[in-house]
Amino acid sequence: MRHIIAILMENESGALSRVAGLFSARGYNIESLTVAPTDDPTLSRLTLVTSGSDEIVEQIVKQLNKLIDVVKLMDLTEYRHIEREMMMAKLRVGGDDREEVKRLTDIFRGRIIDVSPATYVIELTGDSSKLDAFIEALRPFEVLEVVRSGVMGIARGDVALKI
Amino acid sequence: MELTGAEIFVRCLQEEGVDLIFGYPGGAVLHIYDALYKQDKVAHILVRHEQGAIHAAEGYAKSTDKPGVALVTSGPGATNAITGIADAYMDSVPLVVFTGQVPTSLIGNDAFQEVDTVGITRPCVKHNFLVKDVKDLATTIKKAFYVATSGRPGPVVVDIPKDVTAHKCEFSYPKTIRMRSYNPTVKGHTGQIKKAIDLILEARQPVIYTGGGVILGRAAKSLTDFTRLLGYPITNTLMGLGGYPATDKQFIGMLGMHGTYEANMSMHHADLVIAIGARFDDRVTGNIEKFCPYAKIVHVDVDPASISKNVKVDVPIVGQVDSVLKAMIKEIKADPRKPDATALKAWWKQIDEWRAMDCLKFDRNSELIKPQFVIETLWKLTKGDAFVTSDVGQHQMWAAQFYKFDKPNRWINSGGLGTMGFGLPSAMGVQLAHPDATVACITGEASIQMCIQELSTCLQYHLPIKVVNLNNRYMGMVRQWQEFFYQGRYAMSYMDALPDFMALAQAYGHVGMRIEKPGDVEGAIKEALKLKDRLVFMDFITDQSENVYPMIPAGAGQNEMILV
Numbered sequence: 113m114r115h116i117i118a119i120l121m122e123n124e125s126g127a128l129s130r131v132a133g134l135f136s137a138r139g140y141n142i143e144s145l146t147v148a149p150t151d152d153p154t155l156s157r158l159t160l161v162t163s164g165s166d167e168i169v170e171q172i173v174k175q176l177n178k179l180i181d182v183v184k185l186m187d188l189t190e191y192r193h194i195e196r197e198m199m200m201a202k203l204r205v206g207g208d209d210r211e212e213v214k215r216l217t218d219i220f221r222g223r224i225i226d227v228s229p230a231t232y233v234i235e236l237t238g239d240s241s242k243l244d245a246f247i248e249a250l251r252p253f254e255v256l257e258v259v260r261s262g263v264m265g266i267a268r269g270d271v272a273l274k275i
Numbered sequence: 276m277e278l279t280g281a282e283i284f285v286r287c288l289q290e291e292g293v294d295l296i297f298g299y300p301g302g303a304v305l306h307i308y309d310a311l312y313k314q315d316k317v318a319h320i321l322v323r324h325e326q327g328a329i330h331a332a333e334g335y336a337k338s339t340d341k342p343g344v345a346l347v348t349s350g351p352g353a354t355n356a357i358t359g360i361a362d363a364y365m366d367s368v369p370l371v372v373f374t375g376q377v378p379t380s381l382i383g384n385d386a387f388q389e390v391d392t393v394g395i396t397r398p399c400v401k402h403n404f405l406v407k408d409v410k411d412l413a414t415t416i417k418k419a420f421y422v423a424t425s426g427r428p429g430p431v432v433v434d435i436p437k438d439v440t441a442h443k444c445e446f447s448y449p450k451t452i453r454m455r456s457y458n459p460t461v462k463g464h465t466g467q468i469k470k471a472i473d474l475i476l477e478a479r480q481p482v483i484y485t486g487g488g489v490i491l492g493r494a495a496k497s498l499t500d501f502t503r504l505l506g507y508p509i510t511n512t513l514m515g516l517g518g519y520p521a522t523d524k525q526f527i528g529m530l531g532m533h534g535t536y537e538a539n540m541s542m543h544h545a546d547l548v549i550a551i552g553a554r555f556d557d558r559v560t561g562n563i564e565k566f567c568p569y570a571k572i573v574h575v576d577v578d579p580a581s582i583s584k585n586v587k588v589d590v591p592i593v594g595q596v597d598s599v600l601k602a603m604i605k606e607i608k609a610d611p612r613k614p615d616a617t618a619l620k621a622w623w624k625q626i627d628e629w630r631a632m633d634c635l636k637f638d639r640n641s642e643l644i645k646p647q648f649v650i651e652t653l654w655k656l657t658k659g660d661a662f663v664t665s666d667v668g669q670h671q672m673w674a675a676q677f678y679k680f681d682k683p684n685r686w687i688n689s690g691g692l693g694t695m696g697f698g699l700p701s702a703m704g705v706q707l708a709h710p711d712a713t714v715a716c717i718t719g720e721a722s723i724q725m726c727i728q729e730l731s732t733c734l735q736y737h738l739p740i741k742v743v744n745l746n747n748r749y750m751g752m753v754r755q756w757q758e759f760f761y762q763g764r765y766a767m768s769y770m771d772a773l774p775d776f777m778a779l780a781q782a783y784g785h786v787g788m789r790i791e792k793p794g795d796v797e798g799a800i801k802e803a804l805k806l807k808d809r810l811v812f813m814d815f816i817t818d819q820s821e822n823v824y825p826m827i828p829a830g831a832g833q834n835e836m837i838l839v
Binding site for chain 2 (some may be wrong): 118121122125126129130133137167169170171175177179181182183275
């Protein structure tokens, strides 16, 4: 099963490699990993998407907690939560296709954030399946590149990951 | 007053009460060596190879209640130390290892003797630090000792660039340290302890299974009280030997691949396994699918990640084993229920039948020296009170089977990583920590050659270690597996072109002996023990074909032992 684990870590050099190294050393799977400092600059927040049986995910959580730099973590999938991912896609589009792509972008509530005579850059935010669906919808067009942020998540309501 | 980083380093060690460090100098640590030279509170033991420094520090730590400390230079100094660091990580040995690093301005430039020590050691340390500013040095060292020795102990590496050891700042050593990201659990959860007590007092065929956590957690006394209070059988892992007196009648021997028949059969038929400071290692469980099929499992461990890692447990208790054991003893004493005496009597009767198989018997009339006989004789002549280190292989298993440890911290071996070359340098650390004690290194002709250079260190510091070399001219454990599982194709396991160990020991300035007949074994060991101020290298020419029995073959269950 897919799990989204949010981790607060000391914002120190090498902290990220401890997490990445743990996953490779123990053969766990990482689907995506995002990291950035929080409102408290001494803390980084990582969001990690992984999958595995309950036993494996339990081990992953324990092993992550065991890392000395990990301050606190939370398996968001155990709570009502919101997940978002951002994507930027660059397309080569001309002629009538420009109008069609613009319309598709509006339907998905994306935005065109860069325009050249032959290209668009589209920004889209949503959960991962929405992004997947948009990429699917773009198939008829010439997609030059796609960049995705990886998943970020946060719990709904009063539940908060903080120290 | 401002001090240099090197001076701060030495002051920190003094503040931590470190009396001894093991090391080897080199370019990146020369400022530190200069500062060490100018003081006399912290002694330095010069090894002959950095691997030896780490193993020596491990021997020191494992035989005392203090962390081991080592100091090596950058580049090859650090990489040579890796095997020892990985060894300490697997066996949870509290070590603080200081590595020199190239100056901060050169880091990442492929400078002379530069390696990414923090990167290389990351998977095999409890934690590591790179100190980039002399102002952080004292706090980092404080943290390193705290992390290494608390919770589940382990090695911590502190990488110090050369310029940091030259820069100056005000020195003050923090009295305490708090890390918001690291708070090891001490006390067990009361509710969980109550659940465990219910299972413990209702069990009809219980077994207590304990590991290295009891030794590391200094819980041998509490474990003995707990076990005697209940009257239950107890087995120890390889790392847990000495946690309970081996000569006591409730002790059913080591368990696992080369454990006793009675220990493994008891585990297999148990209805309750009380695991304390043990981690269900594959060498203990055998085939995990067949492990303890009838048992509920209680698991006490300081490391939550050890619980339900390999085997799903019924009642986990996270906490320091000593604290949890004391709490359980109190609960049991206060509980009106008592263990079922009738069931227990029947259980012991069954165990005694398994015991009567005498699974450790060996040929006592052989004309060749049996390795088991050498160890048994050593045990008798040292009255079971020596510190014994070992290398890795058949001799290690025989030592574990035939030297009956009644006290904790006496059995020093490489259990998790299985590092050949561990025995001699770790014996140095033990002997330095216990100058008047008898320290024996049980080894084989293959293992001993992996760190034999340390014989030179032993001479320099007058370490009267008794080396018991069980010389069968084979990598014995490899040969045994080749005999059992590769139809006797002894691929590259024969040790050809061996040195004359007696002459080699003498060349290093020690006493060498060669013993070729069973009748000479006792006399030789007696003579060696009499030479209290000399290292004696006893080269026992043993039976080449002897195998370690009993044995659980790979993939088999605990009840499927090969007996002879």
